[in-house]
Each structure stands twice: as C-alpha cells, then as structure tokens.
Amino acid sequence: MAALNLPPNYQAVMPYLILKDAAGFITFAKDIFDATEQMRTMRDDQKIMHAEINIHGSTIMVAEQTDEYASQNAGIFVYVADCDSAYQRALDKGAESILPPADQSYGRSAGIKDPFGNTWWVTHPLS
Template identity: 40%
Template sequence: MPAIPGRYRHAVVPHLMIDGAAEAMAFYATAFGAEEIMRIARPDGRILHAEIRIQDSVLMVGDGDGAFRTPREAGGTTVGLHVYVDDVDTLYRRAVAAGAESLQPPTDMFYGDRTVMLKDPFGHVWVFLTQVEELSPEEVAQRGNDLLQGLQ
C-alpha cells in the first residue's frame, strides 16, 4: 500500500507568503526535511520567489508583498497545508524539536490516515499524513457521517 494516495500525488501548488521567507525555508529544512529547489532574492535578501520540496510535494515560498499578506499581517491563516509523508511520527518529533507548535499529536483518523497538525513559527498550519488504511472516497464519507451521527 502506498504511503501517499494516488489522488493526492499531483495537487495544487501553494505559494506561502511569509514575513521572513529565508528564515522560514531554513526552519522547513530542519523541521520538515524540506529541500530547496530554487531561490530568487532581492539584493536586501527578501525572497521574491523560491521553491521547496517536502518528499514529493513542491511548495512556493516568498516574502509577503502587495496583495499577498502573511498570516501575521492577516491575523491568522485561512489555509491548512496537507502533505503526505512516509513517516508522520518521525516528522512530528523532528518538527516539534525544531520549534513547531503541536496542535494535534500523531493520531489514527477515521479516514485511514495517521495525522498530525503543527503550526510553524511563521503562522502557517500544516497537516502531515501517512496513509495506514486504503479507503475509497465513499468509505471515508460513510465513516465521517457515522462519526458525526454518533456525536448527536
């Protein structure tokens, strides 16, 4: 069984706006094992555009500017970044040791994934997942609906 479900292998590429993108990229390397693919920086060091890879997921990174606000400027984030990885438990321990805030420790979820939720020091919320049970979208929906019915 693959650790990353096929339907998520090729996904929308987020472009993270960050106050201190260079520092964030260093944090992502330490905490999440991110690899830098490329960087275009202004003479003052502010990043206009950069790309990083976390396992098979590519993300774009840059310093907030113009129409693009950082989570700090916006007073929070409206997006959770979901990334499938081979070993969510190891990533969780490494990320917390590097300074990520744990919002949810490793947990087996009804949708067949072992999941953690972390907040990075720059205000972005990350959800890292490892598939532990292969389920169809219909099975996930049924389990979710059953779970919600049990909460009434």
Template identity: 40%
Template sequence: MTNIPPGYSSVFPYFFASNAEDFCAFLVTGLGGEEIGRTMAGSRIANARVRLGTTTVMVSEATNDWPAMPASYYIYVADADTAQQRALAAGATEIMPVADQPYGDRQGGVRDAWGNLWWISQHLGEGYD
C-alpha cells in the same frame, strides 16, 4: 497538460512569509524539504522553490503589497510520528498529537511560527482506499 515545469503540478502552494529565509529553513529542517532554487531581489527572497515530497512550493518575502497569509496544509510523509517530532524540534507547536484516524491515516498536527497549520499524515492503507 503542457507548459508545466518538471517537478511542478498545475496547482501548488505559494507562501508569502515574513522572514522568508527562516521559513524556507523550517520547510527544509522541520518538514524534510529540499530547496531547489532561489531568486533574490536585493537582500530579500523574491522566489524560493522547495520540494516537499512530490510537491514543489514557492516562497516569497512578504511585503506591504503582498502580506503574509497563513493557511492550512495536509502533508503526507512516510512516518507521521517521526515527522511530527522533527517539526516540533524545528520550532513548531503541537495542535494535535499523532494518532490513527478512522479514514485510514495516522495523523498529527502542528502550527509553525508563521501561523500555518500542518496536518502531518501517514497513509495506513485502509479507510478511503
């Protein structure tokens, strides 16, 4: 497929978040992301790009026309236990402790302060392979 910027995929999450500045900080501090770009509209984030592993996500400040809308995300990490503790230290709330799952992932779950659910998973190699 052509016309896709380097580091992006044909479909990627786009967050509208109240207090997008702090949400971007959570993506970096809590989930190990790297902010790779930001466009401002006055004092608000019009568009920030954060790389989480092999995926780039986009974040904008929520407005009346574009309200905040939480969702659920499945994120693969190298170490689910460490990643879950990092997210909790950054303010997330645990919704499921990390444990081995029958489908081959070691997984836990957290809810961030914006209402998003994050299924933090480490693939162990058995199950779906």
C-alpha cells in the same frame, strides 16, 4: 479541454506562501519534511523575492512579505514516512501542537502550526 503541458517539477496546483522570514520557513521545511530547494531569487534587500521547495514531488512557492504583499499563510496536508517523528521534529523546531499524533481511519495523523503561521497536517498513510 486542451491538454495541459506543465513544466518539469511543477503540478497543476501549488501553494504560494508569502511569509515573514521566508528563509526560515525554507529551513524549517528542509529540517522537518526533507524538502529540497529548487530555486531562490533575492531582492535588493537580500530577502527572498521568490523561492521554490519540493517535498516528495510537490512544489511549494514562497516569498518574503512586503508592504505591498502582506503575509499569506496556508493549511497544508503532507504525507510523511513517520508521523510521530515529523511531529516531534516540528515541535523541537518551534512549532506548536494543534493535534497530537493519533490513529485515524486514513492513517496516523497530527497537526502543528509552524513558527511562520502555517498549519500542517502530517500523516503517515495506512499500509
């Protein structure tokens, strides 16, 4: 196989979410996971055509749903510095609990469903 020459700030596999209220999703990710916005392109109707956020070196692409492109949600596993506080911040921002924080063999982990229909598994890795 030939060597893969990826552009800077990109990984070989990245989620691409099409959502109702893509801008709200970006705000949620910034508030809960300290995401940084890498870029945003708007449509004529001032909705997001394409945006990219980065969570600790991992890129998520996102766009606003349209009549042609329906919502496409995801299940996302993300490592965080503190599972309990990320879980609580998510609930405070309108997420619903799927699984409260608990110690697992791989770390402290919890599950939430964000207000945009995505499931997040937030985990603080074992030391």
